[in-house]
Amino acid sequence: MIIAITCVIAIVVLVFVLGVRPKDLPEPEPVSPFVHLDERKAAIYENLRDLQFEYRLGKLSDNDYQLTKRDLQKELAAVLAEVDKVKLTLQSGRPPAAPSAKSKAPVAPAPSDNHTCPHCNATFEQELKFCGECGKPMKAVRA
């Protein structure tokens, strides 16, 4: 009898969940992966701070400190890589034309024109005739 009642309850719950879900949750929250990763990132930073603190107090040996720090940094790199991956996934979900144009613009801020010195590689906000760092002409003179 108890089994039968449990079964009925389970079926009712299942039907309820399946019937409600498509309407109530049209898509997974887009913010949640970032929040989750941000929390992990913050936790790792905190661990690094604690580690450094304990090391300064002399509670840790040099070797322990280096090993733990390396582990934490590895973990941090993994989290950061995951953040990038999530960003890419979110971007690729949009129309195909948008991401390529978008990803190009911020990554390469026009390195070919007069903003970057060909002699010392210093970059400037605005176009310059002569480099503010080394004073040489910013553009190769054309005949």
Ligand SMILES: [Zn+2]
């Ligand atoms: Zn220069």
